[in-house]
Amino acid sequence: MARTGRRPGTTRTREAILRAARLDFGEKGYDGASVRGIARRAGVDPALVHHYFGTKDRVFIAAMEIPYDPGEMLERIMLDPEHDPAETVVRLFLRVWGDEHDRAPFLALLRSAMTSERAADVLRGFMTDILAKRIAPRIGVEPLRAGLIASQLFGMVLVRYIIRAEPLASADPEEVVTHYAPAVRLVMGLSERKRH
Amino acid sequence: MARTGRRPGTTRTREAILRAARLDFGEKGYDGASVRGIARRAGVDPALVHHYFGTKDRVFIAAMEIPYDPGEMLERIMLDPEHDPAETVVRLFLRVWGDEHDRAPFLALLRSAMTSERAADVLRGFMTDILAKRIAPRIGVEPLRAGLIASQLFGMVLVRYIIRAEPLASADPEEVVTHYAPAVRLVMGLSERKRH
CATH class of the missing domain: 1.10.357.10 (Tetracycline Repressor, domain 2)
Known part of the structure; x- marks a missing residue:
């Protein structure tokens, strides 16, 4: 997804969800982590996590995207x-x-x-x-x-x-x-x- | 120890000690756990723990179900x-x-x-x-x-x-x-x- 088409608030929310996801997966492992827990940690509604990423699986893959090659x-x-x-x-x-x-x-x-x-x-x-x-x-x-x-x-x-x-x-x-x-x-x- | 020679009560006591040991090692780590603490948790005399396992080391190994030292x-x-x-x-x-x-x-x-x-x-x-x-x-x-x-x-x-x-x-x-x-x-x- 191109960064240019994203409003600043959207990017910030998305980043906050990914940061929360990394912490949640890191502490609890994949099975222990949940969309609800990640949303709570990011301070957003779980529906927003679903909106941006769909499933826990997709949050995981996005969160694991390493910021360099x-x-x-x-x-x-x-x-x-x-x-x-x-x-x-x-x-x-x-x-x-x-x-x-x-x-x-x-x-x-x-x-x-x-x-x-x-x-x-x-x-x-x-x-x-x-x-x-x-x-x-x-x-x-x-x-x-x-x-x-x-x-x-x-x-x-x-x-x-x-x-x-x-x-x-x-x-x-x-x-x-x-x-x-x-x-x-x-x-x-x-x-x-x-x-x- | 051969299973055939063990009375049911003996096996139950031994299992109770191992269960207590897993909890004790889990909570306190190897150094913090003690034969006395494990015995107390299992509701048996410390002498019985020594009788079945010898040392704390051996209780640990038995509790982790590692079949050798x-x-x-x-x-x-x-x-x-x-x-x-x-x-x-x-x-x-x-x-x-x-x-x-x-x-x-x-x-x-x-x-x-x-x-x-x-x-x-x-x-x-x-x-x-x-x-x-x-x-x-x-x-x-x-x-x-x-x-x-x-x-x-x-x-x-x-x-x-x-x-x-x-x-x-x-x-x-x-x-x-x-x-x-x-x-x-x-x-x-x-x-x-x-x-x-």
Whole structure:
């Protein structure tokens, strides 16, 4: 939908609903969240949520729209000759997940995917169709390896920010980078040219 | 313990203790829970809890329905001179999680930890108090590294068995071992003596 045709009030309401949805899905997972709960949190009538998005399913998909293209970002990281891509990607995950606001859509997606088939579909679709088939070949990483790198990164945020197990939960981000990036680099399976 | 030798009253008492333990560990986490508290909640004498389970550790394992002591198993894996510990542990996770029945208690624990603070407490307690503080030093792995190995393994089962993203979801287990074990071994940070 083009932004130009939307009145300011409409956009604000829509954004408020999406922000509320990210929080609601993040806290309760897909099954626990509800259109009514999202509407209450956004301070709007549930009918308005239905008006903008239709079903809970559609609110979820809209709320999960990441405000940037992960493919472009990964391509930039992998092709940057100045920085080690494994360190950059581990540092990026730690920075985004270390910020309560920035991690909200990702936390919502991951949490929901754990308990709801519908939400798992969304994440599976992204990983299978976009990460493995489109992004991986473009950045020169085998699709299976891309899935295993995603495993390392999802696992790290799971243990550090969701389970919050010590000492990982309180470890200095740079200490985590030091210990973890070499393992991510190894799974990348890049030629020596890419290694530092 | 063989089921045949157990009187009905014994089974009922044992089950009552396990139910109480799940609640106690759930509410207070591993450190906060106690054999005495569990006994009180189950309406039995603490001596009976010791009689059936021995230590708090064993009550926890029984309550989580894990059919073996992960500490003992990890110790055996790490000290086995015949096999590479990283390969063994990746293969073990793939085997257990590849079986619908065997993965049930772990899936329940991981899934509930994603959406429930109480369940997250249980997993956090296990990882912080048992894995990092007790098991890690015994197997010669730094606690932070143990947390990062857990990240790698949890992440792998998350992407392969819960999100089921391709091509990882359908990959041959041995192919996964080949690509992933070296990264797990690297995070273990063992001396050359342990490497193959």
